[in-house]
Amino acid sequence: MSMVEKEIVSLVFYKDEYKVMLLNYSLSKEQQRFTALPIDALQKCEAEPDRHPIVIMYGIQPAGFFVLHGWEGVKAFHNNNNAILLRAYSINAEYQGKGIASQSIKLLSSFVKEHFPNINEIILAVNHANVVAQNVYKKGGFVNRGINAMGREGEMYIYHLDV
Template sequence: MRLIEYTAKYKDYLDNYYLADDTFSRSPQESLLQTQRGKEFHRILAFNQDDLVTFFILDEGKDKYDYIDRADSLLLRSFSTDSRYTKKGFALQALKELPAFVQKKFPHIGTIVLGVNEENTKAIQLYKKSHFTDTGRKYKGRKGWQLIFELPIH
C-alpha cells in the first residue's frame, strides 16, 4: 500500500474511480473540485500496486475546529474506497499506513480527527480497527450527526 498526495498526473486514476454509493462520502471527483483552490487540503491516493483503491482528504484548515480544539491536528474527510475494491482490506491498510505518512509529511501534527455518520456502522468499525477512538463528542454534519473519532500520532 502506497499513500501519495494527488497531483495532476493522477487525474486519470480519479476519473476512473468508481463509488457506487455516496450516501456518506463525496466522490473523489466532487472532492477534487471543491478542494482544488485551498492549500490546506491534501488529497491523498492509496494505491495497491498500480490500482487506486482508496481516496481521502487531510484538511489543515479551520473546519477541524468543529471537531477538535488543537492546532496540531488534521481533519480526515471524504474517505472512500473504490467500489470495485471493497471488502478486500484496502481501506484498513490505508488507515494503518496513515500515521507513518502523516509523521513524514506533516511532522508538526499530533493527532488526526474525523467525523463519521452515526448510522455508518461499517465505517465506525473500520475506524475502531484502525485504532481511532471515539471521543464521545458529536458534530452536526451535512448528512446528520457525526461521531468524532481521534487518532494520536506518535
C-alpha cells in the first residue's frame, strides 16, 4: 500500500464484501463495555431499516464502523426529528492510534449532508467514563449541551453536532 493511499480516510455505506473483515474486528474489553462489535450492530441494522451501517475506510481497508440511526434511535435522547443518532462507533484495534477516528468524525457532517439531506443535527450518547471517546468527539466539533441519559454502563452525555 502506498503512503498516499494509506492516509486516505473515507466513509462508505456497508456492503457484504466487508463482512469477512468485520468478523475479524477486535476491540479491547474496555471498549466493548461502551460499544457494539460491528457484526452485532449489523444484525440490528438488518432488522431495523432506520439503522444505516457505515464503514470507515483507511485506504482500501475497513478500519472502523458505526451506525447512523434515524428517529427511532434519536427520540430516546432528543426531540429533534431532523436529527440522526451516531451509535456503535469504533475503530478496529489494529488501526487505532493512526488518527483515523479524528479524521472520520471530521468527515461525518459532509457525509450526512450528502446522504441524509433532511438531517440538520447529529447526536450521540457517550458514557461519562469513556473519556477517550469524548475527546475524539469534542475535537470533531461535537458539543455537550448538558443533557444526560442513563445507559447500560451508567450515565451518558448527549453530544450534538449541527450539520
